[in-house]
Amino acid sequence: MEPTSGSGRNSPHSSEKYHVDHVEAHNVGHEDVVTAAERGHAATDEHGHVLVDLDPAAEKRLLRKIDLYVVPTVAMIYLWCFIDRANIGNARIAGMEKTLGLVGYQYNTLLTAFYVSNILCKHVGPSKWIPFISFGFGLMSMATAFVRNYGGAIAVRFLLGVFEAGVLPGIAYYLSRWYRKQELIFRLALYLCTAPLAGAFGGLLSAGILKIGSIGSVKGWEMLFLVEGIITMGVSFIAFFTMPDHPSTARWLNAEEKALAIARIKSENVATTEVTDKLDKVKLKRGIFNPNTLVVSWTFLFVNITVQGIAFFTPTIISTIYPHYSTIRKQLYTVPPYLVGVVFNLLIPFLSWKMNRRLVFFIASAVLPIVGYTIFIATTNPHARYGAVFIAISGAFPFGPLCNAQVAINVLSDNARSTAIGWNVMIGNLGGLISTWSYMPADGPNYHIGNGLNLAGNCTILITSALLLLWLQRDNRHREQVEDEKTAELANLSEKEIQELDWKHPAWRWRT
Template sequence: MALRDRSFSEHEQTQYIAGPSAQRVLSKPDSELRVHVHGEDHRMATNSAERPITKVGHTEEKRLRLKVDLHIIPPIAILYLFSCISRANIGNAKIAGLEEDLHLTGTDYNIVLTAFYTSYIIFRIPSTLLCKRLVIALGCGLLTLCTAVCNNIHTLCVVRFFFGLFDAGMLPGIAYYLARWYPRKEFGSRLSLYIVMAPLAGAFGGLLASGVLSLDHFGRFHRWRMLFMVDGIIFCGLSVVGFFTIFDSPLSARWLSKEEKDFVIGRVQSERPVSTEFLDDISFARSRRGIFNPVTITTGLIFLLINVTAGGLQFFAPTIVRTIYPDSSTVSQQLRPVPPYAVGAFFTILYPFLGWRLDRSNIFIILAALPIIVGYIMLLATQTPQIRWAALFFVASGVYPYGALCDAQISANVISDTARSAAIGTNIMLGTCGGLISIWMWLPRDSPKYRIGNGTNLATSSVALIVAVLLHLWVRFDNGRRNTREMSTAELAGLDQDQAQDQAQDLEWRHPAFRWKL
């Protein structure tokens, strides 16, 4: 599809994108969308009237957005699906003979998970800043294969440590990647289309595990080893295919025309009120602003608290189901988590979609905490299997939307490409710390009621709710403060006139033109 210059009918919705200080606004019926582009290699949206202008109507904008969706979302979603399956399959392997074959006792399983989370946390931000998604995916696939040949806790810990090193950049790297393609309002809903792979991985992983475990062997591999071999082979194959189908940014996408590239870049660039660069160089000042952005830190804290629950579901859902239905077969226990995961997948798409339509993320961050609280009250209040089983549906429906909602909220509150990568990496790193905490909330001695794990999750989800409400109130207060002339004067005073543009961009959220978005 080529974008073309033309006149617009009175029924078409059009918009202006006009440069560093541009705001996205609805114009008169006969207006048009303008994207200004400088240069052939280095492109930026500016307000210069001397450069070519691409005119795009509302209908063509929708067509181009769909084209981008179809080329971007499916390949990264499938890669992330198998990343999640590779990460969570150890939970299925646990009840399929892993502990017996490797002679794991006591808290050995928790130690194995800790080895994974150690590298998973340490390399979150570095992997995001320097990520190569396809190298990461191929490394994860190869290490999944290596898991199948581990013979003791020591080799298993080493393999899972390196798996965490590679996997650390997958989630924040893809979130950062999507932010290059979509403006703020659309980012959360598109992010949800790949983050939904986390609960779907639980559902699909359970189905895959039950199917694989129905086999007598896969080559010379038996029982839980078959899970990692099948998953690893598929993951490696998808990584190789992705090398030829995934492009780093609109600038390198061969399936976009020059006019389409200009338009996609302009849509994203129009929301950066003090930035002229689409892809900027790595800057310590901007990285620091992204990491220590108040919304980044606060949202990251919420994500940490919620991931205490998400980590428990990811690695212990089959174990929890076994305590609810101890007399069921192993295959049946692998299948039981599938329906709650499917419900979680539905809400993972629903909440961010509503956030996109309403242009609000934080309200759904607040609402999503409520079913989690209800679910853990149910788990603590009774040992009736049917009620405890129903509680998992409540928990899953609230937990899984947070990945898309939190990343969308953070991405909307940074300006430069560098700050966005650092901010998203910080959020995911803090969330991963929650997963590490969750490992030690589910100990064998607390089985089968797991009061420590359930009680901790009730507390963390309640605190997350309170923090989200306080963040909402603070943003409203600070935006009001930013509307005062005193702050504008104070923040820009003393800038070096010769370097004013670069220094203004480095201010990020401290620039007086900036306003928080929730």
């Protein structure tokens, strides 16, 4: 099969050049797409030139269908995942510490129990595992309503983390099986925006649940865990029936749509013959030992110090800003900053998708938390500090889709992508672990240590992102210069060895 006219290098911009009519069942374009979708067939040549044209209109229809069937389910799972993780912050100011007799640093230790298990569970698959673990953490959230002491709370929180550990990397990996590299970031944003939405909705939901009073012996803060845990289990049960493993097993796609979905993913990955390839140790290592993955995961560590710190301590911070307000009013004051965060969590990835750039948005987004935490450190004015919460959240939350997309699109194989995302989230969870000790009781009410840590972290993000952008651009120029020489060497390699090159393939170019 010869490269089609107008096909370009496997680049961020090549998707703009695909044209083929899929209406006629027997035309050449349709047969090419079917061939490219078959196991053992690549959709590019050794130079990364695309061997099949794809009709933009057919792709647009397919994209709408995938968006409709895939994104809502994973978004609902992550929404309740984040609510179940962060509702402990709402429960804290509703009397949980007093009921359980928590003193000193025991609240911070309770948060830490969640993250130790996250680190241990760094790699999961997407299939039915995601609904299963979501049901598990819903069950553990509900169980929290019945703990009566510190030891019981530690045990349940640890088990919550065991079940919840694979959700973020699992969903990110799952979506990467369905979307083009350029499309992925906004779809990640569509489900990750539920994190700030969970903060807003969680505050409103907490205020509403606390007004119910009690159900049997369950009352007060216990109601938060009972009601929210039950809802989470219901969502996960539905997900068992709505989440196919990948396009080839989707009952809501016809044969032609399945072929198109597979071919378009292959067309962006040079030398790739299978979208979901078999376990390969070399490819797994390629995902982790990838310069882009290593640097972005280091960045994601600092991102999570801020993001998870916001999730756990925003109710506490607002309580110190407005100490004389009622508990219900404090809960409601956590809502507006998160709503603004939702807007930025969609706006920045949307612009990134349309511009097909990510690292410039890393740099721009880091500026906002830097400004926010500078305000926290510089003044004790309650209105200024409340405004700083808006600024910090607006810049911090877009990093979820930005970092995971930057990692996912800079590997080729399914194996490498699974470990790259898993590694990124695992290192990011170290930041989450650090965040649980960033706002210490002795540092209140102004929390200079916690705010200073977040300021330094976001300065590190800004500098690291700028350096990564410069290095990737420089390496792309070098790859361009030596491509012909390196491509000639591929003749001495087997097909398996060529596929195992992954991002080391001479035709590959970094996406920035």
